[in-house]
Amino acid sequence: MSDIKNRQILLVARPEGEPKPSDFQLVESDVPALGEGEVLCQTIYLSLDPYMRGRMNESKNYAKPVELGMVMEGGCVGKVIASNDSKFAEGDIVEGKGGWQSLFALPGKALRKIDPAWGPISTSVGVLGMPGMTAYTGLLNIGKPQPDETVVVAAASGAVGSVVGQIARIKGARAVGIAGSKEKCQYVTDAFGFDACVNHRADDFEEQITGACPDGIDVYFENVAGKVFETVLPLFNPFARIPVCGTIAIANDTGLPPGPNQMHYMLRQILTKRLTFRGFIVSDFADQKEEAFSTLGGWIREDKLRYKEDIVDGLENAPEALIGLLKGENFGKLVIRVSDDPTK
Amino acid sequence: MSDIKNRQILLVARPEGEPKPSDFQLVESDVPALGEGEVLCQTIYLSLDPYMRGRMNESKNYAKPVELGMVMEGGCVGKVIASNDSKFAEGDIVEGKGGWQSLFALPGKALRKIDPAWGPISTSVGVLGMPGMTAYTGLLNIGKPQPDETVVVAAASGAVGSVVGQIARIKGARAVGIAGSKEKCQYVTDAFGFDACVNHRADDFEEQITGACPDGIDVYFENVAGKVFETVLPLFNPFARIPVCGTIAIANDTGLPPGPNQMHYMLRQILTKRLTFRGFIVSDFADQKEEAFSTLGGWIREDKLRYKEDIVDGLENAPEALIGLLKGENFGKLVIRVSDDPTK
Numbered sequence: 267m268s269d270i271k272n273r274q275i276l277l278v279a280r281p282e283g284e285p286k287p288s289d290f291q292l293v294e295s296d297v298p299a300l301g302e303g304e305v306l307c308q309t310i311y312l313s314l315d316p317y318m319r320g321r322m323n324e325s326k327n328y329a330k331p332v333e334l335g336m337v338m339e340g341g342c343v344g345k346v347i348a349s350n351d352s353k354f355a356e357g358d359i360v361e362g363k364g365g366w367q368s369l370f371a372l373p374g375k376a377l378r379k380i381d382p383a384w385g386p387i388s389t390s391v392g393v394l395g396m397p398g399m400t401a402y403t404g405l406l407n408i409g410k411p412q413p414d415e416t417v418v419v420a421a422a423s424g425a426v427g428s429v430v431g432q433i434a435r436i437k438g439a440r441a442v443g444i445a446g447s448k449e450k451c452q453y454v455t456d457a458f459g460f461d462a463c464v465n466h467r468a469d470d471f472e473e474q475i476t477g478a479c480p481d482g483i484d485v486y487f488e489n490v491a492g493k494v495f496e497t498v499l500p501l502f503n504p505f506a507r508i509p510v511c512g513t514i515a516i517a518n519d520t521g522l523p524p525g526p527n528q529m530h531y532m533l534r535q536i537l538t539k540r541l542t543f544r545g546f547i548v549s550d551f552a553d554q555k556e557e558a559f560s561t562l563g564g565w566i567r568e569d570k571l572r573y574k575e576d577i578v579d580g581l582e583n584a585p586e587a588l589i590g591l592l593k594g595e596n597f598g599k600l601v602i603r604v605s606d607d608p609t610k
Numbered sequence: 611m612s613d614i615k616n617r618q619i620l621l622v623a624r625p626e627g628e629p630k631p632s633d634f635q636l637v638e639s640d641v642p643a644l645g646e647g648e649v650l651c652q653t654i655y656l657s658l659d660p661y662m663r664g665r666m667n668e669s670k671n672y673a674k675p676v677e678l679g680m681v682m683e684g685g686c687v688g689k690v691i692a693s694n695d696s697k698f699a700e701g702d703i704v705e706g707k708g709g710w711q712s713l714f715a716l717p718g719k720a721l722r723k724i725d726p727a728w729g730p731i732s733t734s735v736g737v738l739g740m741p742g743m744t745a746y747t748g749l750l751n752i753g754k755p756q757p758d759e760t761v762v763v764a765a766a767s768g769a770v771g772s773v774v775g776q777i778a779r780i781k782g783a784r785a786v787g788i789a790g791s792k793e794k795c796q797y798v799t800d801a802f803g804f805d806a807c808v809n810h811r812a813d814d815f816e817e818q819i820t821g822a823c824p825d826g827i828d829v830y831f832e833n834v835a836g837k838v839f840e841t842v843l844p845l846f847n848p849f850a851r852i853p854v855c856g857t858i859a860i861a862n863d864t865g866l867p868p869g870p871n872q873m874h875y876m877l878r879q880i881l882t883k884r885l886t887f888r889g890f891i892v893s894d895f896a897d898q899k900e901e902a903f904s905t906l907g908g909w910i911r912e913d914k915l916r917y918k919e920d921i922v923d924g925l926e927n928a929p930e931a932l933i934g935l936l937k938g939e940n941f942g943k944l945v946i947r948v949s950d951d952p953t954k
Contacts, residue, residue, distance in 0.1 A: 510881045512881065513881055516877075522870035522872060523869070523874060524870060525866070525869015526868060526869055527872055529840075529871070529872040530835050531866055531873075532876065533857050533860075534857055536888070538664075539889065540888070540890050542888040543885070544884070544886040545879075545885055
């Protein structure tokens with residue numbers, strides 16, 4: 267394999283506000299050395315997700331930042347090309363945190379073997395991967411939707427939000443989405459079957475979302491923060507549950523927005539309406555992985571759960587694609603096809 | 611009883627900001643007529659509590675406001691003087707929502723019979739009443755303190771806060787109080803046995819509370835909001851739980867404070883530290899009443915749980931006493947002695 271090179275995208279600058287292409291650098295490097303128990307994989311798909319913005323900041327988030335000069339983090343679907351772990355053989359399809367590179371080596375225990383019979387292997391970083399499990403665990407452990415309740419989902423056309431609303435409906439609740447364009451809203455109701463979806467860029471967003479929730483909001487699945495959150499907060503019903511999964515609308519903020527200071531209004535709402543806010547990340551529910559994937563897979567086979575992918579070709583296009591994702595420009599689960607999918 | 615008159619304190623104006631004595635009016639009226647199943651009581655003790663400020667506003671809080679011209683709401687300990695309910699006999703001591711008046715008539719099912727053998731009957735509106743049960747249910751259902759965790763309690767010298775910290779210690783946690791004077795802080799550590807207590811009026815409050823919580827904060831029992839909340843928010847540990855019981859520091863606010871807008875910072879904290887905020891009122895846990903009172907009573911008998919009362923004589927002094935309570939001027943569970951305690 268001496269003629270093969272690894273292609274990597276490094277984080278070389280920390281963005282102030284929105285990330286720029288120059289914050290990233292594409293480099294060639296040697297094939298990773300394979301340690302004991304490790305598995306070498308060729309990347310097929312690289313998942314791009316909103317959480318990556320947080321990893322680009324210096325400050326500790328819930329995870330350590332990516333260090334400057336290091337490969338950007340990311341979930342990957344790969345094909346095993348060499349293995350020091352007897353559980354993995356050449357040609358196996360696996361999922362793991364390979365990062366933004368064309369080859370990655372990880373300990374076998376950090377990899378999940380993927381059966382292509384489950385569906386397109388790209389879904390193992392989507393609806394049958396981290397985003398799907400995020401939706402499943404956050405909604406069911408924290409949101410706990412009940413029949414006929416109203417569940418409002420921010421970023422409803424996205425990889426997580428689209429699954430949240432569909433699970434809410436499976437559980438008998440009413441699903442109301444919020445998305446960033448007319449076209450996305452249309453798709454959310456037509457393809458994902460939400461009861462309604464409202465465009466947060468519309469001038470009359472507040473009237474529209476209020477009208478779409480005539481009985482108030484019982485569960486709000488928070489992916490965005492910012493203006494959308496401010497608008498739905500007064501609509502929460504007593505005992506509403508708010509799983510806090512992301513705050514992408516304020517991800518690029520470098521300071522606090524101007525006043526008035528609504529924090530105390532929020533505390534008053536929590537008190538007087540007995541709201542429950544709970545932040546989570548998917549790994550908090552790691553012990554529910556098997557249940558989540560087997561349930562989600564079953565719903566897909568029964569056509570109760572649908573998904574949409576947005577596949578971009580070429581590792582070199584990952585920076586621009588992430589920048590677009592953070593602006594809400596993509597539509598569907600964003601995945602970079604780093605090399606040909608051998609199952610297609 | 612034709613020569614007996616009822617004395618009542620009515621709400622006659624809605625305060626803008628801090629309540630004033632002129633918002634209240636003392637009147638004489640006839641003895642309440644006794645309906646079917648009702649019990650007529652002479653008020654012995656009237657409880658004054660922070661929640662009363664909310665009832666004076668026009669806007670619906672978690673409960674309906676007191677209407678203008680109506681008797682102020684409040685919990686009372688009374689002596690039965692006439693009864694249309696066979697479960698209650700003349701001379702019985704009872705607890706119920708009698709309001710700010712010297713005589714009250716309530717349905718028997720709205721009354722709780724008090725056994726003077728349990729302790730001073732005034733405690734049935736204190737440590738063995740609504741405030742004690744608020745502390746017990748909020749801390750144990752939402753805060754869930756674990757051994758060696760740090761539990762921070764706002765308004766630590768008050769009727770609720772003093773019980774919260776002592777239960778935290780009974781559960782093996784470290785209790786750190788926040789109170790409004792040196793003297794109160796001294797009492798919180800000396801008499802209530804908190805591990806530390808910090809004066810929020812001190813110039814170096816932030817340094818002091820940070821120093822008192824070297825391992826961060828795992829449970830924050832919120833009674834106050836305002837500056838105290840802003841100061842402790844950055845100290846929360848991952849997975850911290852925040853029972854939101856009150857927001858007394860902002861109770862008089864008529865608008866939102868000036869910026870910056872910290873609401874999004876709070877959302878980020880909830881997300882990245884996976885915090886749980888949950889608002890509650892004591893009636894949410896009504897089914898735990900028996901367990902709470904029997905457990906609290908047991909702890910008092912074992913001298914594991916102590917309390918301090920602040921008894922003011924005379925119904926006519928209730929308005930000034932409540933105004934002082936809202937300013938943090940009283941110290942201990944504030945109770946108005948409306949008539950002589952027959953058990954003393």
